[in-house]
Amino acid sequence: MLDRIITGATVVLDSGATHVDVGIADGRIAGLYAAGAAPDAADRLKAEGLVLMPGAIDAHTHFTASPDGVEDEIFAGTQGAAAGGVTTVIEMPHSLPPAIDLAGFAAKHALCAANAAVDFALWAGLDGVNAGQLRALHKAGAIGFKGFLCSPRADGAAPDPTALPAIGDRALLEAMRVAAEIGALVGIHSENHDILLAAQARLRAEGRMDMRAHAEAGPELAEIEAVQRLILFAEMTGAKTHVVHMASARAADLLNAARGRADLTAETCLHYLCLDEEDLVRIGPVARCGPPLRPRAVADALWDRVMAGAIDMIASDHCPYDPALKHNNLPVWEAGMGLTGIETNVPLLMSEGVIARGLPLHAFARMTATAPAQRFGLKQKGAIRIGLDADMTLWDLNGSTTVRGDAFHGRAKFSAFEGTVMRGQLRRTILRGEDVFADGHDLGRRGQGRFQRA
Numbered sequence: 001m002l003d004r005i006i007t008g009a010t011v012v013l014d015s016g017a018t019h020v021d022v023g024i025a026d027g028r029i030a031g032l033y034a035a036g037a038a039p040d041a042a043d044r045l046k047a048e049g050l051v052l053m054p055g056a057i058d059a060h061t062h063f064t065a066s067p068d069g070v071e072d073e074i075f076a077g078t079q080g081a082a083a084g085g086v087t088t089v090i091e092m093p094h095s096l097p098p099a100i101d102l103a104g105f106a107a108k109h110a111l112c113a114a115n116a117a118v119d120f121a122l123w124a125g126l127d128g129v130n131a132g133q134l135r136a137l138h139k140a141g142a143i144g145f146k147g148f149l150c151s152p153r154a155d156g157a158a159p160d161p162t163a164l165p166a167i168g169d170r171a172l173l174e175a176m177r178v179a180a181e182i183g184a185l186v187g188i189h190s191e192n193h194d195i196l197l198a199a200q201a202r203l204r205a206e207g208r209m210d211m212r213a214h215a216e217a218g219p220e221l222a223e224i225e226a227v228q229r230l231i232l233f234a235e236m237t238g239a240k241t242h243v244v245h246m247a248s249a250r251a252a253d254l255l256n257a258a259r260g261r262a263d264l265t266a267e268t269c270l271h272y273l274c275l276d277e278e279d280l281v282r283i284g285p286v287a288r289c290g291p292p293l294r295p296r297a298v299a300d301a302l303w304d305r306v307m308a309g310a311i312d313m314i315a316s317d318h319c320p321y322d323p324a325l326k327h328n329n330l331p332v333w334e335a336g337m338g339l340t341g342i343e344t345n346v347p348l349l350m351s352e353g354v355i356a357r358g359l360p361l362h363a364f365a366r367m368t369a370t371a372p373a374q375r376f377g378l379k380q381k382g383a384i385r386i387g388l389d390a391d392m393t394l395w396d397l398n399g400s401t402t403v404r405g406d407a408f409h410g411r412a413k414f415s416a417f418e419g420t421v422m423r424g425q426l427r428r429t430i431l432r433g434e435d436v437f438a439d440g441h442d443l444g445r446r447g448q449g450r451f452q453r454a
Contacts, residue, residue, distance in 0.1 A: 004023070004024040004044075007044065009050045063091060082443075086429075098164060100164070173236075220248050223251050223291055246268045265312040277295050277296070285326045320412035340415050405418050
């Protein structure tokens with residue numbers, strides 16, 4: 001007997017959308033059956049009129065980046081992940097201490113294992129001097145190694161004790177060579193440090209304190225140059241290389257042109273697609289992020305690349321700041337650098353990609369689940385397929401949800417999308433066969449999430 005059967009839904013498989021009943025046993029997908037042909041099940045979930053998708057994998061989250069209340073933030077934040085259709089998060093190395101050695105990595109693992117309500121994997125960090133640690137971190141289960149080509153500090157140091165410094169070219173090449181030897185992935189925040197510093201110094205000298213100054217302090221050129229340099233390093237070292245939060249269509253074009261020469265992927269975020277520089281000016285510090293929101297023409301061009309399949313996946317880059325760090329009274333240069341997104345990223349892709357622009361359902365599944373599972377080696381995740389974990393989401397494409405930051409989980413009760421009506425309503429999120437979110441109710445338990453490794 002099956003533990004559960006889901007009947008009546010339009011099911012999005014690797015091959016496309018179809019009508020089958022999905023059987024679940026022992027937390028995995030046990031069978032795909034013609035209507036009425038499934039064996040008996042202890043629980044029958046009727047889902048007529050709904051769409052069944054693989055659970056999303058968010059490759060870029062920062063639940064542990066604050067030194068205060070981190071246990072509760074991991075739990076609440078991952079409940080928010082479930083409320084946003086995400087069944088696996090890949091947490092960045094920021095923490096106190098950062099995950100740049102085995103001790104830091106073990107501490108982060110213990111925090112997430114005790115508190116996460118959905119499954120999780122962990123990035124380790126590159127700090128420019130820890131190349132000798134990478135083999136041990138990889139063996140311990142690090143899903144990849146995250147590095148920054150820039151820092152808000154002129155000397156390239158980490159901006160705070162939880163963060164990472166900018167990594168120079170010599171150290172980056174060394175790390176990428178080691179990563180290539182052990183088959184590990186390198187993920188890079190790609191902006192040219194010197195270009196950013198020069199732009200900000202000029203604006204500060206001019207006394208600029210307006211929000212548009214933030215956009216001008218992060219010119220697209222800084223991203224284009226850094227991505228181009230990273231592509232060359234990937235080509236020369238053979239390292240599997242991933243560009244995080246890509247905000248430039250021109251950078252995406254460079255990466256796509258080089259795919260045959262190097263092992264390259266890229267993610268983008270819905271705020272780089274749906275918001276632009278004018279929104280930054282209108283919204284204020286809540287919309288400050290790095291890279292900054294671009295002009296509308298850049299965002300539209302990036303949408304074109306998404307619709308053409310030229311961006312591999314979406315991620316949230318969720319940064320759960322204390323709201324005091326995003327307050328409108330703060331000077332532009334002091335506001336927190338990052339947005340909320342774990343509860344809106346996937347629903348916005350459904351709304352603005354699938355419903356508004358006609359993104360095919362199988363492309364939605366690829367970008368939110370299948371591609372990240374494949375890139376990060378999560379062999380039990382990413383698709384509705386017999387034998388894989390029963391991680392799934394149910395959607396009502398005729399429903400809608402209005403973004404309300406004060407209803408978010410965790411401390412970061414703000415959103416650059418405040419008041420936006422997202423078409424297509426997430427009705428249920430299922431983790432390894434169990435409901436962790438259903439019809440507005442949080443059902444995930446503290447510590448329910450399991451550690452995932454490649």
